[in-house]
Amino acid sequence: MTNSSTSRNSAGKKVATTAGPAGSDSELSKLFNVVSSGIKGAARLGQTATVLSRTGINWLRGQRPPAPQLLRETFESLGATYIKLGQFIASSPTFFPPEYVEEFQHCLDRTPPLPFPTMKAILEAEMEQPLDEIYSFIDPVPLASASIAQVHAARLVTGEDVVIKIQKPGVENILLTDLNFLYVSATILEKMAPKLSWTSLSGVIQEIQRTMMEECDFIQEANNLETFAKFLRDTDNDDATVPVVYKNFSSRRILTMERFFGVPLTDLESIRQFTPDPERTLITAMNTWFSSLTQCEFFHADVHAGNLMVLRDGRIGFIDFGIVGRIKPDTWAAVSDFMTAIMVGNFEGMASAMARIGITHVEVDEDQLAKDLKALYQRLDLSEMPDPTDLDPSRADDDVNALLMEMVRVGEQHGLHFPREFALLIKQFLYFDRYVHILAPEMDMFLDERLHRLH
Structure with missing residues (x-):
């Protein structure tokens, strides 16, 4: 008994x-x-x-x-x-x-959608009450389907428009099995090839596992949304917002949240219907993100156009907080100095900042690093950012990473090993630079006094 x-x-x-x-x-x-x-x-x-x-x-x-x-x-x-x-x-x-x-x-994270009955069964299993007591409508055709989850539009019985993010069946077990297999394989490979220990393949796998398991935990994503909302309140920022989370209708595998109606940050013509000043809207988005680097527990680590929306009331909507980054203030200051140095062609400044950002086992010759960066600058015109009129995401990512890879390669030749947050930050910078070209082509991203990037 x-x-x-x-x-x-x-x-x-x-x-x-x-x-x-x-x-x-x-x-x-x-x-x-x-x-x-x-x-x-x-x-x-x-x-x-x-x-x-x-x-x-x-x-x-x-x-x-x-x-x-x-x-x-x-x-x-x-x-x-x-x-x-x-x-x-x-x-x-x-x-x-x-x-x-x-x-x-x-390698796009778009997968064929699973049948709605499959996803509905997961939703029913996670909820404590019948679905018709929670939702008056659920669209069986998903808004999006990725490798981990599927998103469906819905409406609560109380009338609010929402989206439901439903984790696909068996995903967490698959991730754990695969990543444990990869970790063991990486550990064996490092023992067989000791030179690989500097790149720490097993450490990379552990980092991937941490970030992936965070993405599988929708409670963590809900907490991220609420933390960012608190950051907006604490900084008296009424011009940006995040979706409201309905915690009573959410779990580790289900996330029910407010549905935003708006357009991507790259849709200039549509943005003009919602706000008379697209440039000010962009400045709001950038200042919000820059402020989060020092005043929030994390920064949004994937600000592509699909995750930054201009809402019908003119506010900026930040969505999808499954991927976030964390960075120390001194590292952020060095990254900011690095980007500023790139924009003005200050190679000594670029070398100094890279030496502060990177991890190294050797003494870095900053003068020689600056010369090599100058040679790179002459070979590749780094002042010419990706074509902002090309809105094909895969092509834009190619351009972003091509620039980043060349700079990182030069640094690695001098014994520098950069944390992944460095790549994440630079990528967000380059996204914002593209938005500047679209919405405010006459604005200087690094000299405009309306941007409080370093404050």
Whole structure:
């Protein structure tokens, strides 16, 4: 006989708990979960082996694309974890060869949607009450479908328009199985090739695992949204906003939040319908993001046009806080100095900032680094940013990362190893530079006094 009680899980939901002797229903349940996870993990390894075998057979049959392309196509066949890993490679020129970084720009996180009944079953399992008591309408056609989650438009019974982010079935188990496999493989590879220990492949895998598991935890994303909303309130910023989270209708696998209606920050003609001053709107977006670097616990680490919206009332809407970055104030100051130096062509300033940002085991010759950066500047006109009229995201990312890769490559030749946050920050800078070209072509991003980048 056991005693039962109720407690709340991390989502605030009631869950039944039991207390009893060894061999009770609770212990059997734990054992079942362990066995179930083991079976699912073994099945996933079997799927991985099947995909790799098929790739090998195709290779033997003569289907031999360049190695970077082959790896990207294999990753896409392997699904969620490897797609995310491909995107990590694409945004991390610090860790990977240029040809792989360039190829993985094409590794898009858009996947065919799962049937609505499948996603509805997950939603029903996560909610404590019937769905028709929460939502008066759910659109069965998703607004978006990515490797980890699917997003559906809906309306609450109380009348509010919302979106529901629903985690796809089995994603977390797949991620853990894949990443544990990759970690073991990386550790073995480092022992076999000690020179790789400086790049720390196993450390990279651990970082990927941390960020991916954060993306799977919608409670964490909800907390990120609320933290950013508090930052906006604390800084008296009424011109920017984030979606309201409906915590009673959210969990670790479900996120119900306010639906924003607006247009991307790159849609100049539509923006003019919502605000008479697109330039001021852009300045608001940039000042909000710059302020978050020093006044918020994190910064939004993916400010592409789809995640920055101009709402119908003229406010800037920041959405999708699944990927955030954290940076120390002194590192941020060095990155800001680095970008300013790039814009004015100050090679000594660029070298000094890179030496402050990077991690190194050797003494850096800043004078020689400055000369090499100048040579790079003469070979590639770094004052010429990506074409702002080209709004193809994959092409824009190619341009952004091409610039970043060349600068990082020069730094690495001088023994500098850059943290991933450096790449994330520079990428956001280049996004904003593109928006300046579209919305305020006469504005100088680094000299305009209306931008409080360093304050």
